[in-house]
């Protein structure tokens with residue numbers, strides 16, 4: 001087999017698995033869920049926290065290794081100030097309340113994004129929840145907060161640029177493999193399944209690099225209504241996908257049958 005025909009390491013494993021190792025979710029539709037009930041938007045976010053709890057539990061039970069949730073994007077600061085303030089309060093209250101429960105359930109919490117922009121109280125809660133759960137070996141729950149996929153790639157590029165400027169690296173040495181270790185989720189498996197609730201079909205500056213080979217699942221269901229059964233639908237849909245990673249269908253069938 002020539003160099004160009006080699007199957008990259010890990011690809012055959014990703015082709016064979018019917019359960020995703022890593023699920024990444026854009027939890028959209030909280031505002032519409034609340035508005036449909038004549039409630040203020042923040043009540044939708046509160047109901048969204050309940051849905052988070054259900055999905056975390058189900059993923060942990062099913063043996064999913066990583067769950068990444070987009071809780072607040074770099075662009076969400078543009079929302080009305082009251083909504084932003086109430087979201088920050090909700091994050092603070094939720095982390096305070098849920099950290100122990102996560103710990104009891106052997107979940108490791110990690111937050112990615114530019115957390116320095118968050119209120120100091122939220123930063124402190126994040127730090128203590130991460131510290132409390134750091135040694136847990138069950139599900140890794142990643143919360144993307146003030147996160148943007150373009151920011152992630154740019155900060156990784158900045159690391160390499162610094163090395164180039166120091167004369168440690170030539171521009172020609174910059175490859176995807178050299179950039180990858182500087183990305184936020186560098187030490188975790190890439191997402192296999194991406195889910196977006198709320199009917200829109202876009203990635204909205206989420207994990208732009210890491211979603212390269214994810215299967216994309218879109219549902220009309222609004223996030224607060226995304227219960228265990230909805231997750232089962234998504235997992236079932238995923239198990240029926242033929243993932244190819246650039247190979248032919250025949251090659252994939254050979255790997256699956258081996």
Ligand code: FPP
Pocket residue numbers: 027028029030031032033045048049052069070071072073076090091094095143198223
């Ligand atoms: C998008 O729905 C949702 C958000 C920007 C916030 C998501 C946050 C939560 C579900 C709380 C989770 C908390 C933790 C700690 C993980 P939207 O407001 O854009 O809904 P719309 O499209 O109907 O307006």
